[in-house]
Amino acid sequence: MQNKNIASISISGEITLNLHSLNNEGGEGNQIITRQLSIIDKDGKQHTVNGISGDMFKHIHAVHLVNHAVENELKLSSFSKLNNPNRISAKKDLEPYFTKTKKPNKTSADVVDAIVNVCAVCDLHGVLITDKVGDNKNSTNTPRKSCIEYGWTIGIPTKNGTESYVHTKLVPNAGEQGSGTSSNEGQNIFHRPANHGSYAFVCNIDAYRVGFNDMSRTYAITDKQRQARYKAVIQSLISSIINPRGAMTSTQKPHITDFKGVVTYTTSLIPAPTVSAINESYREEIANITNSLNELEKESIYAKKFDSISALTEILVDLASASPYKIV
Numbered sequence: 001m002q003n004k005n006i007a008s009i010s011i012s013g014e015i016t017l018n019l020h021s022l023n024n025e026g027g028e029g030n031q032i033i034t035r036q037l038s039i040i041d042k043d044g045k046q047h048t049v050n051g052i053s054g055d056m057f058k059h060i061h062a063v064h065l066v067n068h069a070v071e072n073e074l075k076l077s078s079f080s081k082l083n084n085p086n087r088i089s090a091k092k093d094l095e096p097y098f099t100k101t102k103k104p105n106k107t108s109a110d111v112v113d114a115i116v117n118v119c120a121v122c123d124l125h126g127v128l129i130t131d132k133v134g135d136n137k138n139s140t141n142t143p144r145k146s147c148i149e150y151g152w153t154i155g156i157p158t159k160n161g162t163e164s165y166v167h168t169k170l171v172p173n174a175g176e177q178g179s180g181t182s183s184n185e186g187q188n189i190f191h192r193p194a195n196h197g198s199y200a201f202v203c204n205i206d207a208y209r210v211g212f213n214d215m216s217r218t219y220a221i222t223d224k225q226r227q228a229r230y231k232a233v234i235q236s237l238i239s240s241i242i243n244p245r246g247a248m249t250s251t252q253k254p255h256i257t258d259f260k261g262v263v264t265y266t267t268s269l270i271p272a273p274t275v276s277a278i279n280e281s282y283r284e285e286i287a288n289i290t291n292s293l294n295e296l297e298k299e300s301i302y303a304k305k306f307d308s309i310s311a312l313t314e315i316l317v318d319l320a321s322a323s324p325y326k327i328v
Contacts, residue, residue, distance in 0.1 A: 013261020160197025
């Protein structure tokens with residue numbers, strides 16, 4: 001794979017999770033409510049299933065990405081170093097960048113250049129700058145779109161469910177202290193959901209956009225920096241799958257028992273196709289789409305099936321040795 005330039009990567013698959021509580025709606029009294037979704041299958045029938053938001057998986061990926069960036073000395077903003085969701089500060093990070101480099105700060109494109117240069121996480125995960133940067137009046141609400149996208153991880157109808165379990169906080173002399181006192185010293189009794197099932201998983205990486213300024217249509221960092229960030233986004237994706245750090249994982253770490261699907265990738269700017277595993281024929285659909293698109297751009301789209309987490313890891317590790325496509 002070392003001689004290939006990868007423009008985009010997509011994963012469409014079916015992941016099996018047991019006894020997890022990665023995403024919840026909130027709580028009512030002492031009952032934690034699991035997140036429920038309404039979906040339509042390919043036959044037009046409506047189903048209610050449990051699911052995990054793309055926000056949750058993107059958060060998990062960001063945590064692994066920050067750790068990778070620190071270990072490999074990739075540039076990070078002051079907020080990203082702390083895993084702060086604000087990501088970057090106009091005053092602490094961007095204004096000092098313009099002062100130090102003496103680069104122009106006249107347009108929103110200049111601000112995007114600064115964002116990409118200052119922070120690998122902001123480059124790969126996107127950010128919205130709501131503050132004015134210096135005296136640049138055009139910089140208010142400057143967006144940087146994410147290079148990696150997650151869909152909802154959706155329970156496949158008839159293959160998922162949820163149960164609720166009683167949890168108690170054991171304290172000495174619980175009967176004497178009562179339940180749920182305001183001082184948090186009594187015995188608290190509450191109910192937690194534990195979800196199980198096969199879930200449709202979709203994810204996409206626009207590798208060609210690593211370091212790319214969408215406004216000026218130029219690259220803001222060097223090829224060497226792009227290569228390091230491309231590897232970082234894939235390696236963090238692998239880490240997210242083998243070690244998801246979502247809600248309640250301290251006592252309800254998911255039992256991941258299976259992951260099967262298709263990885264597609266492209267060597268041109270045609271997007272890598274995805275079809276949700278909610279459609280039981282998704283693998284055949286992806287294969288047919290790949291064959292059809294290769295009639296337009298010969299040998300530019302590839303599809304690789306995987307039937308285990310280890311097989312998916314092998315494919316992604318191989319892709320990490322490639323280079324990100326560059327628009328010239």
